[in-house]
Amino acid sequence: MNAIIKLELKKNIQDRGMIFWTLVLPILFTVLFISVFTSGLNEAESQPVILSIVPGYTVMFVFFIMITMTESMIKDQNNGLVARIASTPLSSYLYLLGKWVPYMYIVFIQIVILLLFGKVVYNVPIEQLFYIIVLAFILTFMVTGLGLALAILVKTTNMGIALTQVLALGGALIGGLWMPLEMMPELLQTISRFTPQYWGHQGFREAMTGTLAMGDFFKISSVLLGFGILGFILALIGYPNFLKRTTG
Amino acid sequence: MEVLKVDQITKKYEKKTALANISLEIPAGVCFGLVGPNGAGKSTLLKIIASVIRNFQGKIRLTNPRMKIGYVPQEIALEETVTAQDNLVFFGKLYGLSGKALTLRIEEVLEEIGLTERAKDKVTTFSGGMKRRLNIGCALLHQPDLIIMDEPTVGIDPQSRRYIFQMIERLKQKGATIIYASHYMEEIERICDEAAFLDHGKVVENGRISMILEKHGKPSIFVSGNDCMPSGLESFGMLQEKAESYLLITRDPLQAMEYIVEYCKRSGSHPERLELAKPRLEDIFFSLTGSQLRE
Numbered sequence: 203m204n205a206i207i208k209l210e211l212k213k214n215i216q217d218r219g220m221i222f223w224t225l226v227l228p229i230l231f232t233v234l235f236i237s238v239f240t241s242g243l244n245e246a247e248s249q250p251v252i253l254s255i256v257p258g259y260t261v262m263f264v265f266f267i268m269i270t271m272t273e274s275m276i277k278d279q280n281n282g283l284v285a286r287i288a289s290t291p292l293s294s295y296l297y298l299l300g301k302w303v304p305y306m307y308i309v310f311i312q313i314v315i316l317l318l319f320g321k322v323v324y325n326v327p328i329e330q331l332f333y334i335i336v337l338a339f340i341l342t343f344m345v346t347g348l349g350l351a352l353a354i355l356v357k358t359t360n361m362g363i364a365l366t367q368v369l370a371l372g373g374a375l376i377g378g379l380w381m382p383l384e385m386m387p388e389l390l391q392t393i394s395r396f397t398p399q400y401w402g403h404q405g406f407r408e409a410m411t412g413t414l415a416m417g418d419f420f421k422i423s424s425v426l427l428g429f430g431i432l433g434f435i436l437a438l439i440g441y442p443n444f445l446k447r448t449t450g
Numbered sequence: 451m452e453v454l455k456v457d458q459i460t461k462k463y464e465k466k467t468a469l470a471n472i473s474l475e476i477p478a479g480v481c482f483g484l485v486g487p488n489g490a491g492k493s494t495l496l497k498i499i500a501s502v503i504r505n506f507q508g509k510i511r512l513t514n515p516r517m518k519i520g521y522v523p524q525e526i527a528l529e530e531t532v533t534a535q536d537n538l539v540f541f542g543k544l545y546g547l548s549g550k551a552l553t554l555r556i557e558e559v560l561e562e563i564g565l566t567e568r569a570k571d572k573v574t575t576f577s578g579g580m581k582r583r584l585n586i587g588c589a590l591l592h593q594p595d596l597i598i599m600d601e602p603t604v605g606i607d608p609q610s611r612r613y614i615f616q617m618i619e620r621l622k623q624k625g626a627t628i629i630y631a632s633h634y635m636e637e638i639e640r641i642c643d644e645a646a647f648l649d650h651g652k653v654v655e656n657g658r659i660s661m662i663l664e665k666h667g668k669p670s671i672f673v674s675g676n677d678c679m680p681s682g683l684e685s686f687g688m689l690q691e692k693a694e695s696y697l698l699i700t701r702d703p704l705q706a707m708e709y710i711v712e713y714c715k716r717s718g719s720h721p722e723r724l725e726l727a728k729p730r731l732e733d734i735f736f737s738l739t740g741s742q743l744r745e
């Protein structure tokens with residue numbers, strides 16, 4: 203399994219595009235939207251906007267790792283590596299873990315950098331540091347778990363990209379990352395509770411301002427962990443078919 | 451003693467039957483050739499043995515269930531964006547090697563496949579033949595007892611091909627068993643001890659190559675230059691026509707030859723070649739299946 207993790211990291215570190223998608227683009231968006239939404243506001247009025255956008259865009263952009271994961275999986279499938287690895291003693295379970303863990307490293311670093319950026323440039327509060335770190339871990343676990351499932355279940359890279367857009371952008375919209383939930387119709391507010399984005403965003407926001415109660419913290423964590431575990435289970439279930447698609 | 455028994459294996463892809471109730475025994479320490487035209491089912495059988503394909507009917511019985519198997523796929527299955535060394539480390543670890551043992555083994559394998567100098571280069575910069583060699587090398591790291599090679603010489607120059615043959619020879623000397631799929635009968639005749647002929651998912655003939663040659667290798671006449679072909683040759687035996695030549699497999703070669711010569715003299719045609727021959731394995735394959743190995 204370590205061999206797979208190492209190779210996967212090596213490939214991704216060589217890939218310049220990765221830095222653009224995971225860091226440059228979200229930072230550009232954050233800066234752009236904060237300047238748009240806070241223009242003409244005084245500092246007290248800007249504060250809640252910034253406090254929503256910094257974690258909101260972090261949560262939104264971590265989802266795009268799903269594209270990278272799908273691309274990597276489908277490429278392995280097409281160039282015969284999946285079949286070849288299946289001929290070695292490595293179990294499918296460890297193979298999937300090996301394809302999962304490296305993206306956890308990447309996303310965790312991504313979250314840390316994006317939040318640090320918010321801290322350094324916009325001076326967002328970081329009140330409950332411990333909660334924030336744990337939430338960052340769990341958000342990472344969740345999004346890469348779902349990414350693994352997507353990568354195993356889709357048949358083509360294009361399909362993976364399309365579904366990632368739907369999950370990332372649709373979830374961001376419904377989950378209240380773009381617009382305060384209070385401004386949305388009641389029905390949407392209810393639906394938003396089914397999106398992982400909603401929980402991630404709430405958790406970060408409250409932990410930053412220091413208002414995250416322990417009960418809520420556990421609730422949010424378990425919802426996000428649930429999504430991640432669901433992803434891994436789906437990936438395990440989908441693996442035999444994934445292998446079949448390479449070899450028949 | 452066989453290392454492996456293929457026991458009544460059937461494999462269907464959706465509607466297509468790729469293997470139809472195949473049984474084979476692979477003896478220990480031989481190079482076993484699997485020959486057949488495109489689509490015969492060679493790769494399917496090898497993938498089943500290498501446990502890449504897992505849903506099929508029938509059984510693969512390994513004499514030693516813990517036997518180490520190395521599988522060289524038909525396509526080049528490497529991570530090409532990293533170096534040869536990286537690929538070898540990767541597969542070595544998947545096969546359970548690590549540390550000093552892995553480093554040493556990688557050096558040996560690099561030597562074996564003649565890529566020591568290029569170890570630190572990215573695979574994308576390799577020629578087709580070099581990729582092929584690395585493709586083989588990645589299956590040898592754990593010193594497998596059984597090596598499964600699916601058309602390892604496709605698309606490479608004669609020099610690299612000879613190189614690969616020498617490798618196989620050395621592996622055999624070390625006691626490994628090799629299953630070698632190809633649609634080049636010359637390769638099978640040259641490096642294999644036993645062979646199975648596969649056509650449309652069925653085993654048409656199998657056994658020691660010398661035995662197959664003896665059993666089916668009836669005397670025959672080879673004639674090139676097609677205008678020297680009298681009608682009624684079929685009555686002498688079995689006729690195989692090719693583009694500019696034909697082969698007549700017959701019990702009575704002298705009589706048949708006389709008949710052909712008579713005809714040529716009468717019609718004033720001059721064959722380029724007219725000779726007594728023993729059919730080669732490829733001719734035997736054709737006479738058994740009616741299929742050409744290659745179009």
Ligand SMILES: Nc1ncnc2c1ncn2[C@@H]1O[C@H](COP(=O)(O)OP(=O)(O)OP(=O)(O)O)[C@@H](O)[C@H]1O
Nearest residue numbers: 449450463466468487488489490491492493494495
């Ligand atoms: N994944 C698949 N899905 C559907 N049919 C397949 C699949 N793989 C192989 N087949 C079919 O099964 C049959 C046997 O294929 P196989 O690849 O085993 O042949 P082969 O002897 O290796 O041929 P070649 O010399 O071209 O490599 C062919 O008719 C092929 O079309």
Ligand SMILES: [Mg+2]
Nearest residue numbers: 492493494524
């Ligand atoms: Mg094949």
